[in-house]
Amino acid sequence: MAVIYEIKERRVIPNWRDFKRTLQLGELSQSNKSAEPIILNIDRSIEDWKQGKNIGTAADLINSAFVSGIQSSEVKQAIEFIKSDQQKASSSLLDLIKLIELDSPTPPVISNNSLLEIDVDTVNEFQSFINNKSFHKVINKTKNRTKNELRNPIIWVELARLYTMRGHEHKAENAILTALHIAPNNRFVLRSATRFFIHKEKFDKALFYLRKAEGLKDDPWLISAHIATSSIMGRFSPLIKEGKRLLDSNNFSDYELTELSSSLGTLEFKDGSFKKAKGFFEKSMKMPNDNSLAQLEWVSKDEQRFQINPFQFDKVINPFEARALELYERGNWKDAFYNSIKWFLDMPFSKRPALLGSYIAGSLLNDKKAAIILCQVGLQANPYDPTLLNNLVYNLATSDNQQMLDAYVPQMMEIDINGLPNESKVTFQATLGLVSLKRGDTELGMKMYKVAIQNATNIRNDYLKNLAIANFAMELINLNSPEQMIYIDLVRNMKIPEKHKDLQQLQSEILKKINTQAKN
Amino acid sequence: MSTNQDNAAHSLVGKELKNGWTVLKKIEPKEGSTGGFFSVCYVVTRGEEEAFLKALNFQAFFQMFRGRPIVEIINEQTNAYQFERDLLLRCKNNKLSKVSMIVDEGEEVLEGFTIPNVPYLVFEMSDGDVRSHMNFSKDVEIAWKLQSLHNVAVGLKQLHSIEIGHQDLKPSNVLLYQDGIVSKVGDLGRSLCAEIEAPHENGGDFPGDLNYAPTEFLYRYIDPDWNFRVRSTDMYLFGSLIVFYFSGANMTALIGKNLDPQFKWTHWRGKFEGVHDYLVDAFYKAIKEFKSSISDKELGDELSKIIEYCCFPIPERRGHPKAITLSLNRDGSRNLNSNQFDFHRIVSKFDILYRMANYKFK
Numbered sequence: 057m058a059v060i061y062e063i064k065e066r067r068v069i070p071n072w073r074d075f076k077r078t079l080q081l082g083e084l085s086q087s088n089k090s091a092e093p094i095i096l097n098i099d100r101s102i103e104d105w106k107q108g109k110n111i112g113t114a115a116d117l118i119n120s121a122f123v124s125g126i127q128s129s130e131v132k133q134a135i136e137f138i139k140s141d142q143q144k145a146s147s148s149l150l151d152l153i154k155l156i157e158l159d160s161p162t163p164p165v166i167s168n169n170s171l172l173e174i175d176v177d178t179v180n181e182f183q184s185f186i187n188n189k190s191f192h193k194v195i196n197k198t199k200n201r202t203k204n205e206l207r208n209p210i211i212w213v214e215l216a217r218l219y220t221m222r223g224h225e226h227k228a229e230n231a232i233l234t235a236l237h238i239a240p241n242n243r244f245v246l247r248s249a250t251r252f253f254i255h256k257e258k259f260d261k262a263l264f265y266l267r268k269a270e271g272l273k274d275d276p277w278l279i280s281a282h283i284a285t286s287s288i289m290g291r292f293s294p295l296i297k298e299g300k301r302l303l304d305s306n307n308f309s310d311y312e313l314t315e316l317s318s319s320l321g322t323l324e325f326k327d328g329s330f331k332k333a334k335g336f337f338e339k340s341m342k343m344p345n346d347n348s349l350a351q352l353e354w355v356s357k358d359e360q361r362f363q364i365n366p367f368q369f370d371k372v373i374n375p376f377e378a379r380a381l382e383l384y385e386r387g388n389w390k391d392a393f394y395n396s397i398k399w400f401l402d403m404p405f406s407k408r409p410a411l412l413g414s415y416i417a418g419s420l421l422n423d424k425k426a427a428i429i430l431c432q433v434g435l436q437a438n439p440y441d442p443t444l445l446n447n448l449v450y451n452l453a454t455s456d457n458q459q460m461l462d463a464y465v466p467q468m469m470e471i472d473i474n475g476l477p478n479e480s481k482v483t484f485q486a487t488l489g490l491v492s493l494k495r496g497d498t499e500l501g502m503k504m505y506k507v508a509i510q511n512a513t514n515i516r517n518d519y520l521k522n523l524a525i526a527n528f529a530m531e532l533i534n535l536n537s538p539e540q541m542i543y544i545d546l547v548r549n550m551k552i553p554e555k556h557k558d559l560q561q562l563q564s565e566i567l568k569k570i571n572t573q574a575k576n
Numbered sequence: 577m578s579t580n581q582d583n584a585a586h587s588l589v590g591k592e593l594k595n596g597w598t599v600l601k602k603i604e605p606k607e608g609s610t611g612g613f614f615s616v617c618y619v620v621t622r623g624e625e626e627a628f629l630k631a632l633n634f635q636a637f638f639q640m641f642r643g644r645p646i647v648e649i650i651n652e653q654t655n656a657y658q659f660e661r662d663l664l665l666r667c668k669n670n671k672l673s674k675v676s677m678i679v680d681e682g683e684e685v686l687e688g689f690t691i692p693n694v695p696y697l698v699f700e701m702s703d704g705d706v707r708s709h710m711n712f713s714k715d716v717e718i719a720w721k722l723q724s725l726h727n728v729a730v731g732l733k734q735l736h737s738i739e740i741g742h743q744d745l746k747p748s749n750v751l752l753y754q755d756g757i758v759s760k761v762g763d764l765g766r767s768l769c770a771e772i773e774a775p776h777e778n779g780g781d782f783p784g785d786l787n788y789a790p791t792e793f794l795y796r797y798i799d800p801d802w803n804f805r806v807r808s809t810d811m812y813l814f815g816s817l818i819v820f821y822f823s824g825a826n827m828t829a830l831i832g833k834n835l836d837p838q839f840k841w842t843h844w845r846g847k848f849e850g851v852h853d854y855l856v857d858a859f860y861k862a863i864k865e866f867k868s869s870i871s872d873k874e875l876g877d878e879l880s881k882i883i884e885y886c887c888f889p890i891p892e893r894r895g896h897p898k899a900i901t902l903s904l905n906r907d908g909s910r911n912l913n914s915n916q917f918d919f920h921r922i923v924s925k926f927d928i929l930y931r932m933a934n935y936k937f938k
Contacts, residue, residue: 086844091795093845096842101785101787110708112707119829122832124787144712149824207856208856210856239852
């Protein structure tokens, strides 16, 4: 059976996007002011232009105007002069003119709260996005840029991200270490590295590089990352106090403090202090980003006293995680799936959106093709992830794709089931049961399903138990097995909590199927 | 009485000066030339020799700095004049071939004026500055551009050899001679010298035109090491001049163009270190853009390599890559005798490039 892998405790780990989008989201801005910008003047260039009008003096004045940000009637004259004889101008000079004429930089156009490298409308488009050949070209191009731009940490981070999306862990780590070597104090590099090391469960390394960074104590974005990483490791960050100091300092905007407030709120929430947590979360929601919004959405699922409707925060860019979780909770499978896809496109190395999306597609929307694609894509970045592999095999088995099933089942069998968490063991056993049934080994299949149900009972996980029973019942009906009535009764008598709308749907599908069969 | 009527510096036409120069005419603003705010320029002759005279205009000081004590102004401007004269004489004594040379200097006293003294400098006559010769379209006058840049590199190398850093190298300060065939570095008014203290040496602030300045100065970063700062600045300015010759934009503008506005010097309010990495990213984009302004790939690659080490936005990383590692002592301190900012490699490279271009592009 397929499952949504949900993290037990979500932390405010930095989201990792390409540099351009990170800039556009304002996560690299700095309002901690230590100096006034320099004042320039262009009098000398204006004087020269007045004395002799030619393309050289015009270019000189345009350069000065652009560098200084100063406009004047003489600058306009110089612009007209160059425009009147463009053959003598270069494209750079004409570009400078355009920028001067714009006067102020154009803010990025962000429609529907969506800022993605590439957007898709259909699953086929999604599939072509992750097309091997074109992706390989992007990696090669970026690799070539690193060769030409050896001292550019940004491009090394971009390469690391691309490698991570492809599941090339060692290459990605080398690239991220190079970036850290060049720019050990850069916020973009450090936050990207933190996410990378956490993705690879190398928490110590994440903390090591954060701790080494100069200016860590004055950067709310980095303190938040440090607190969150320490929390994953079950430690208390020594920077909690500094973080609280920054919150009270009035030196930062609400947006700059949103993740830090959210991290501190999560700590208090974990400690059971609802009141303190509420204060921090309220602060984090003054101007949230996608991460702090998703954090409160996640917390609200755990603690009813936190109420949040992510759709009310219509200024948050890329709120896909929060929306996907909320829509899933509401049982709006189609929109939840759509937001999972967007969430994955935003963070194409993360397995959580792939798991949620594939589960919704395969188990709730009955779109096996989409589920299979999402699992495959998720596996590219996380090649050995047992849950993704499990979900892929489940979707292949239920779509009777024998050829692909034969390719992936051996991979699944290679996983050491004893090393998995108990919940995953249950899922694995149920899926292997399904595969055996599909392959005609009814005895083994039924045995595996029963073991899964028993283990779910043993670990007192009613959700997994009911899910395994429902899946088993569905297969027994398909096989027209004499045992089906036992499990149909179990399904009929299931008491499913309101929050498990997926199980409710499965239950209703099974009962509908029996009724249809009975009528026939 | 109008300003010019009581201005000795404006009243030299027709005069024969003490050291034999006859003032022919005032040079009205001429295409491509830079008169400067504080000087009046004339054409002068002595026998068959024709030259350019720059007279110090005291009156302009009072116009420019109204409200400041007169003693302070006179002192400041006199020091500036003396400094430039001393530097020019130093260049003359060392026979620098690619620096616009002083031919003579002196002081004339014209009776009947409020300020009768007119100190002056006489320079060899140029054909104007390089801007009047510019065409930024692709593949135009490549050989000439390379030759001119070679001359400028030689000029800077010569200046450095006598402990002078130009500090204000920009298109208007590259002067043309012999119908544009020879280029020389001009205007040492904002230069710095290791052995002569400059009146404008203001705690290490950039003395030249800030619109051409290396980016670190725009973020108020001043390297504490005089020698390092002065040489790395000249190297940046030279690289920026290469960019201007071929693209019409200087490197500072190109970096600014490729930099997100929030990090640009006109907006940034943090420290220089905080913007390092974004400058580097923008710098590489600028180099890519520069390359696209040259059709010949080989030439584009060669020039880009030179620009990359001349204009790297972090001063510690600027300079010839082989010399950067050499510039550190074993304890990590800076080796001041290194040739990180030496122009000899650049001179050799431009020598080859312009000779090749003579065959390739002519």
